[in-house]
Amino acid sequence: MQFMLLFSRQGKLRLQKWYVPLSDKEKKKITRELVQTVLARKPKMCSFLEWRDLKVVYKRYASLYFCCAIEHQDNELITLEIIHRYVELLDKYFGSVCELDIIFNFEKAYFILDEFLLGGEPQETSKKTVLKAIEQADLLQENVDFQMRLFAGTVCESPNNPRCSVEH
Amino acid sequence: MPAPIRLRELIRTIRTARTQAEEREMIQKECAAIRSSFREEDNTYRCRNVAKLLYMHMLGYPAHFGQLECLKLIASQKFTDKRIGYLGAMLLLDERQDVHLLMTNCIKNDLNHSTQYVQGLALCTLGCMGSSEMCRDLAGEVEKLLKTSNSYLRKKAALCAVHVIRKVPELMEMFLPATKNLLSEKNHGECELVPQLVRILKNLIMSGYSPEHDVSGISDPFLQVRILRLLRILGKSDDDSSEAMNDILAQVATNTETSKNVGNAILYETVLTIMDIKSESGLRVLAINILGRFLLNNDKNIRYVALTSLLKTVQTDHNAVQRHRSTIVDCLKDLDVSIKRRAMELSFALVNGNNIRGMMKELLYFLDSCDPEFKADCASGVFLAAEKYAPSKRWHIDTIMRVLTTAGSYVRDDSVPNLIQLITNSVEMHAYTVQRLYKALLDDISQQPLVQVASWCIGEYGDLLVSGQCEEEEPIQVTEDEVLDVLEGLLVSNLSAAVTRGYSLTAIMKLSTRFSGVNRIKKVVSIYGSSIDVELQQRAVEYNALFKKYDHMRANPNPNVAVITIHASNSTEADMTDFVFQAAVPKVSRPNPAQIIKCLCFEVLIHGFGLRMRIKLTYTLKGSPVQDLAEVNNFPPQSWQ
Numbered sequence: 001m002q003f004m005l006l007f008s009r010q011g012k013l014r015l016q017k018w019y020v021p022l023s024d025k026e027k028k029k030i031t032r033e034l035v036q037t038v039l040a041r042k043p044k045m046c047s048f049l050e051w052r053d054l055k056v057v058y059k060r061y062a063s064l065y066f067c068c069a070i071e072h073q074d075n076e077l078i079t080l081e082i083i084h085r086y087v088e089l090l091d092k093y094f095g096s097v098c099e100l101d102i103i104f105n106f107e108k109a110y111f112i113l114d115e116f117l118l119g120g121e122p123q124e125t126s127k128k129t130v131l132k133a134i135e136q137a138d139l140l141q142e143n144v145d146f147q148m149r150l151f152a153g154t155v156c157e158s159p160n161n162p163r164c165s166v167e168h
Numbered sequence: 169m170p171a172p173i174r175l176r177e178l179i180r181t182i183r184t185a186r187t188q189a190e191e192r193e194m195i196q197k198e199c200a201a202i203r204s205s206f207r208e209e210d211n212t213y214r215c216r217n218v219a220k221l222l223y224m225h226m227l228g229y230p231a232h233f234g235q236l237e238c239l240k241l242i243a244s245q246k247f248t249d250k251r252i253g254y255l256g257a258m259l260l261l262d263e264r265q266d267v268h269l270l271m272t273n274c275i276k277n278d279l280n281h282s283t284q285y286v287q288g289l290a291l292c293t294l295g296c297m298g299s300s301e302m303c304r305d306l307a308g309e310v311e312k313l314l315k316t317s318n319s320y321l322r323k324k325a326a327l328c329a330v331h332v333i334r335k336v337p338e339l340m341e342m343f344l345p346a347t348k349n350l351l352s353e354k355n356h357g358e359c360e361l362v363p364q365l366v367r368i369l370k371n372l373i374m375s376g377y378s379p380e381h382d383v384s385g386i387s388d389p390f391l392q393v394r395i396l397r398l399l400r401i402l403g404k405s406d407d408d409s410s411e412a413m414n415d416i417l418a419q420v421a422t423n424t425e426t427s428k429n430v431g432n433a434i435l436y437e438t439v440l441t442i443m444d445i446k447s448e449s450g451l452r453v454l455a456i457n458i459l460g461r462f463l464l465n466n467d468k469n470i471r472y473v474a475l476t477s478l479l480k481t482v483q484t485d486h487n488a489v490q491r492h493r494s495t496i497v498d499c500l501k502d503l504d505v506s507i508k509r510r511a512m513e514l515s516f517a518l519v520n521g522n523n524i525r526g527m528m529k530e531l532l533y534f535l536d537s538c539d540p541e542f543k544a545d546c547a548s549g550v551f552l553a554a555e556k557y558a559p560s561k562r563w564h565i566d567t568i569m570r571v572l573t574t575a576g577s578y579v580r581d582d583s584v585p586n587l588i589q590l591i592t593n594s595v596e597m598h599a600y601t602v603q604r605l606y607k608a609l610l611d612d613i614s615q616q617p618l619v620q621v622a623s624w625c626i627g628e629y630g631d632l633l634v635s636g637q638c639e640e641e642e643p644i645q646v647t648e649d650e651v652l653d654v655l656e657g658l659l660v661s662n663l664s665a666a667v668t669r670g671y672s673l674t675a676i677m678k679l680s681t682r683f684s685g686v687n688r689i690k691k692v693v694s695i696y697g698s699s700i701d702v703e704l705q706q707r708a709v710e711y712n713a714l715f716k717k718y719d720h721m722r723a724n725p726n727p728n729v730a731v732i733t734i735h736a737s738n739s740t741e742a743d744m745t746d747f748v749f750q751a752a753v754p755k756v757s758r759p760n761p762a763q764i765i766k767c768l769c770f771e772v773l774i775h776g777f778g779l780r781m782r783i784k785l786t787y788t789l790k791g792s793p794v795q796d797l798a799e800v801n802n803f804p805p806q807s808w809q
Contacts, residue, residue: 013226019296021262028228045504046468075440076473077433078393085390104179106226107219110255115288118327119295125390133320137285141248 001079001120002054002069003030004113006102009063011035014102015109019120038067048076059083063099085127086116092131111137172205173198175219182227195229206237214241215249218256225259235260235267242274247286250278254289258296272302279309287313288324295328303332307339314343389430396420396437403445410446417442421454432462432470436477443481453488456481460492468504475499475510482517493518497527500534505541512542516549524557528567536574543578547571551583561594562640565601573608576615584620591625600640602629607644609654614663620671623658626651627675631682648683652676656692670703677711690715 006015013031022030037051038058049056051069057079058067066083070076087097089112094101102109115130115137116122124130173181178198185191202217218237225231238260241253261268271293278290291313294306310332313325333340386392399417403410420438425431435458442455462474478496482489496518499511512534519527528550535546550571558564568587572579591601605622613619626633630651636643658664658672673696680689693715696708783798 013228016226016259021264021297021299023262023264044468046472046506048469048472049506073440075393075397075433075437077429077436077469078389080469081389081430081433103183104176106223107252107255111251114292114296118292118324119331121327121330121394122390123323123327125388129320133285133288137247137251137288140283140285141251 001074001082001117002071004069004117005031005034005065005067006109007035007065007067008099009039009065011039014064014099015106015113017110017113017117034067034069038065047080057083061087064102082117082122085122086113089116089127089130092127093134172201172213172217172220175216175223178220179223182223191227195224195227199224199229203233206233211244214244215246215252219252222252222256222259231260239267239270239274242271242278247283250286250289254293258293262297268297268299269301272305275302276306276309279306279313284318284321287321291321291324291328295324295331298328298331298335300335303335304339307332307336307342311342386425386428386430386434389434392420392434393437396434396441400441400444403441403447405446407446413441413445414448414451417447418451418454421458426461429467429469432465432467436462436470436473439477443477452485456485456488456492460495463492463495463499468502468507471499471502472504472507472510475507475514479510479514479517482514486518489514490518493523493527497530500530505539508538509542512538512546512549516553519553519557521557521559524553524559525563528553532567532570532574535571540578543575544580547575547579548583551586555590561597562600565591565594565597565604569604569608572615572618572621573612576618579617584617587617587621588624591621592628597640598625598629599632599638599643601625602633603638603641603644606633606646606651606654609658613658613661616665616668619658619664619668623655623668623671623675626655627671627678630675630679634683648679648685649688652679652683652685652688652692655679659692659696666701666703669701670707673704673707673711677707677714680715 002020003016003018005013005017007013013035016027016031018027034051034056037049038056041049041058047057047059049058053072054069055072055074055076056067056069057076058065059080060066066087068079068083070079090097090102090109093108093112094105112130112134115133116124124133182191182194185194198220202221205213205217214237218234218241221231221234221237225234234256238253238256241249242257244250244253257268257271261271275290275294278286279294281287281290291310294302294310298306310325310328313321314329316322316325329343333343399409399413403413417438421435421442424434424438426435439455439458442451447455456478459474459478462470463478465471465474475496478489478492493515496511496514499507500515502508502511512531515527515531519531531546531550531553535543535550538546550567554564554567558567568590591598594601602625605618605625608618609622609626630648632638633651634646634648636645638644655672655676659669659676664672673693676689676692680686683689690712693708693711696704697712699705699708784795786793786795
């Protein structure tokens with residue numbers, strides 16, 4: 001996989017993961033063009049398209065488009081499954097995920113993606129294992145944070161979301 | 169200084185902005201606050217600030233001033249900091265920045281950290297964006313981790329190693345021994361080497377149900393696909409490996425459930441593998457049949473994938489693909505544009521002498537109804553196929569007529585001269601052709617290529633038209649005046665392009681030697697002597713000259729005016745300028761030539777040997793002058809005898 005983009009129906013970028021080295025300018029250009037191309041597709045069209053010299057696989061889940069660019073020898077059908085698996089992971093983690101979850105917790109979405117794919121390839125094929133790893137990492141974060149605050153004398157009230165991230 | 173606002177709050181605030189300008193203002197304000205916070209070297213809030221910066225970066229705003237801060241976060245001892253720091257590095261830094269090399273030491277330390285999640289972060293970052301220098305420096309650490317007993321880390325290390333090897337291929341040897349050991353593991357996630365792979369794959373499909381790795385009842389499809397892919401690479405040019413794989417490939421191909429996309433994904437990968445390795449023909453036929461079944465699937469994604477794969481194999485496994493021809497042709501009627509295009513390409517690839525009539529019927533029907541973006545390619549394809557496999561001249565010409573009438577305006581420019589050539593060579597069809605073209609003109613004069621070819625034909629064979637000599641179909645009754653009416657109509661019509669007008673004027677002129685009503689033609693030609701269109705004017709003037717100076721030759725039954733029309737077209741993509749055509753004829757020593765032929769503006773002397781001409785072309789292409797010399801001495805004898 002060369003890159004994965006998540007964007008809304010208005011073309012707003014919600015996540016971008018690049019597995020190939022490109023300049024910021026190039027990334028912006030690619031994003032802009034690809035988003036336009038995908039948004040212009042009609043609902044009855046198939047999920048694959050040829051774009052520049054890459055194959056693009058995309059699927060819409062509610063208000064978000066999940067879009068991956070793969071190379072010629074890659075399997076489009078399994079890429080659809082990869083996208084689906086990622087959505088399932090997000091769903092399990094956030095509990096019935098919606099676009100707002102990804103907007104307000106974008107860093108979590110990245111963490112989950114990085115536990116599932118490494119260098120563009122699935123590193124762990126068990127859903128349970130991926131979610132467990134994230135859970136543990138979150139706990140680690142929280143513990144350290146909690147202890148730090150305890151030490152600093154500013155213990156925080158328990159956050160409404162137990163999986164809250166960087167700050168409460 | 170008040171605490172910097174929290175990430176969530178910033179996101180909420182920015183989303184309330186109603187205009188782009190308002191958003192920009194908020195962002196600028198926050199960036200300024202973040203910058204001063206960075207300047208204060210505040211450890212507590214650095215993480216929060218970088219996270220906010222990453223959000224703003226995603227919205228499209230510049231965030232490069234946060235790069236160094238990411239490095240500081242990575243170097244911190246707090247896990248939270250590291251998490252955001254590495255994320256920031258992956259988003260804001262790339263191997264083009266020199267800054268990223270500063271990460272190398274931090275990553276090295278983190279690869280040896282006591283907490284596996286920190287090690288994981290480091291491996292992930294390295295595997296995602298490590299430059300070749302970084303990979304070289306850290307390869308040793310990665311290799312160490314490949315041998316760890318911790319399976320969580322081993323998997324990450326394996327994929328990280330893949331990235332390292334891609335960046336620095338020479339390091340491959342270093343990783344080989346470690347990877348060999350990985351294979352004997354039961355853990356799903358690592359890969360390599362044929363017989364072991366075959367065994368593993370076999371176990372996967374035969375073995376029981378592992379709910380963690382399962383997708384819709386198929387055990388670990390991701391792993392299956394990966395193994396198949398690997399088998400493909402290994403078997404590509406190796407006969408022995410390929411043979412070892414045959415059985416298992418057949419097994420996967422026949423046993424996999426196809427009701428869901430997952431199963432089809434595995435089948436697809438199997439097909440790709442079978443096609444790429446040196447498989448036996450029975451297996452290849454099996455693969456193509458799978459693709460044929462895919463074509464009937466309701467899921468358009470699967471149909472698309474099938475057509476793409478068939479297109480790749482149609483050259484090598486032509487006969488096997490032919491069996492699915494009717495299904496492929498049905499796909500021409502699909503709603504999806506990409507599927508239609510694939511189906512069209514594949515259909516053309518499958519046309520041969522045996523199926524030409526049937527296929528052409530379908531393709532012409534497709535040409536009628538398809539989107540404009542396809543018409544040009546389809547028309548060209550039809551012409552090519554017709555040229556190769558036309559069962560009869562009449563069929564050929566009918567087919568061309570059909571294309572010109574239905575998609576005339578999409579036909580490529582060079583088809584007009586090609587068609588003229590074709591018609592010229594089909595001597596026995598001249599009468600039929602000119603009649604059909606004339607009838608087409610009566611119906612519709614908007615399709616320029618059709619009009620051009622028709623004009624040329626009428627000019628050339630107008631005598632056949634009025635004499636009603638057609639054998640192939642019922643000859644129509646048409647008078648010279650009616651023909652001239654049509655041609656003149658083309659000259660004045662708004663629909664005619666300049667080129668078309670040129671064709672029609674020349675045709676009218678040519679008819680002056682074939683028709684009896686010369687006066688009318690003379691009048692038309694002289695009118696156009698003062699045409700605004702330079703091209704037309706020039707032709708008209710020259711034709712006028714022919715009338716005036718060489719009218720005496722008209723008396724001869726054999727027209728002695730040989731009008732040689734030169735078609736020159738530029739098929740390169742660059743412009744050609746300063747095009748000059750020169751023709752010269754040999755000097756004759758004999759003072760009394762047997763005949764004189766006037767050719768447009770100069771005289772050509774003929775001796776007993778026939779008409780010879782030396783041609784010189786000069787033009788400028790892409791700034792450099794080009795010169796071409798040639799001699800033409802194969803003028804048909806009728807033109808000068």
